[in-house]
Amino acid sequence: MKWLILLLAFVFGFIWMLWFTRSMEMRRMRIRKRIQEIEAKEWQEEDKTYNQKNKKTLVNFIWRMLSKIPAIRRMEEKLQMELKKANILMKSSEFIVLIFLSAFFGSIFGYLIAEGSIERGVWLGAITWIIPLAWLKSQVNKRKTKLEKQLPEMINMTANSLKAGYSLIQSLELLSREMASPLSDEIQRMLQEMRFGASTEQALINFNERIDSKDLDLIITAMLIQRQVGGNLAEILQTIGSTIRERIRIQGEIKSLTAQGRMSMWIFMLLPIGLGLFLFMSNPNYMNTLFTSPIGIGMLVMAVIGQFIGYILIKKIINIEV
Numbered sequence: 001m002k003w004l005i006l007l008l009a010f011v012f013g014f015i016w017m018l019w020f021t022r023s024m025e026m027r028r029m030r031i032r033k034r035i036q037e038i039e040a041k042e043w044q045e046e047d048k049t050y051n052q053k054n055k056k057t058l059v060n061f062i063w064r065m066l067s068k069i070p071a072i073r074r075m076e077e078k079l080q081m082e083l084k085k086a087n088i089l090m091k092s093s094e095f096i097v098l099i100f101l102s103a104f105f106g107s108i109f110g111y112l113i114a115e116g117s118i119e120r121g122v123w124l125g126a127i128t129w130i131i132p133l134a135w136l137k138s139q140v141n142k143r144k145t146k147l148e149k150q151l152p153e154m155i156n157m158t159a160n161s162l163k164a165g166y167s168l169i170q171s172l173e174l175l176s177r178e179m180a181s182p183l184s185d186e187i188q189r190m191l192q193e194m195r196f197g198a199s200t201e202q203a204l205i206n207f208n209e210r211i212d213s214k215d216l217d218l219i220i221t222a223m224l225i226q227r228q229v230g231g232n233l234a235e236i237l238q239t240i241g242s243t244i245r246e247r248i249r250i251q252g253e254i255k256s257l258t259a260q261g262r263m264s265m266w267i268f269m270l271l272p273i274g275l276g277l278f279l280f281m282s283n284p285n286y287m288n289t290l291f292t293s294p295i296g297i298g299m300l301v302m303a304v305i306g307q308f309i310g311y312i313l314i315k316k317i318i319n320i321e322v
Contacts (some may be wrong), residue, residue, distance in 0.1 A: 031089055072096060079136075084210050086139040087182060095132065103129035143182055144213060150183040151215050152248070155241035162234040168223065169200070186210060201227065215244045258318040265314040269307060 080092040088095075106128025154175060161171040169191075176187040186207060193203040201224055208220040218240050226233040280287045290296035 027089065081209075082136055082140055085212060086136060086143055087185065088136070088139065095136070099129060099132045102132050144211065147183050147186070147211055148213055148215055149248075150179060151213075151219065152241055152245050154179060154183060155219065155237050155244070159234040159237040159241070162237075168227075168233070169194070215247070218244070254320050258320070261314060261318040265311065265318070268310055268314065272303065272307065 076092045076096060079095055083090055083092060083095060103126070157175055157178065158171045161174055162168070166174065172187055172191060176184050176191060178184075179187065189210075190203045190207045193206060194200060198206070204220050204223055208217055219237065222233065222236045222240060225231070226236065276287070290300060
């Protein structure tokens, strides 16, 4: 009976995830189509019944309940910016519902495999709560890394186009056509903001906030200063480009020299977790004391604190600012 319930829970969760990803894909397609219509000046007013139909979906129903919690509302504002940085076409409310359902199904799964132990269900629910946030953070970092690798090429193209007599806006339009994704997508978004009425300075500031890169901040600052006081922007960009390329080279050397330290950090973090999971799966009765007795819970708390302190110390050692 237990395995039947577990199977049904897994099937239900799998079907729900398929439905959720499909609805998100349909939403992305509608957004892309809408943008294309606006750019081609063929926009037409859509049927107003779409929002009324959407009000009764499961996601909106769960969000209406969660939005009453003040901490969730504060979390929504932070997640919206992170979703923009990762270029994920999803509302922050939808992502919070995804986190909640991930923790809910994780708790049920932990409760079933632990043969009715509520404590283990709570532990697994806490872990599955972190998984979507960790995935979002990794997407943000991955996209930021790709963008920063394209910055030297962006600087060269901008400086050459300015020397050829192009204005800054014309240079940005050239970059949006010639550069590869994801930098071209961000430049196109910036140009769309200008078309919709935003000033050039504000569009550049928004572009910088979405990427949150120190190298890009130098470029945007140079552009903003040049627009206010004038100057040869092409030469300034070439100097910044040389600085960024040298920084990337030094960072590559540092990364290769600190590879052993980073590997030690991951082994240090994952080895206790892996050993604990192995003991938990092989002999659950032996591990029960760790989750039920006060001494065991205290040891777990101290272990987590020790892991966190060790992670910070190793991170401080291997992270060298350039």
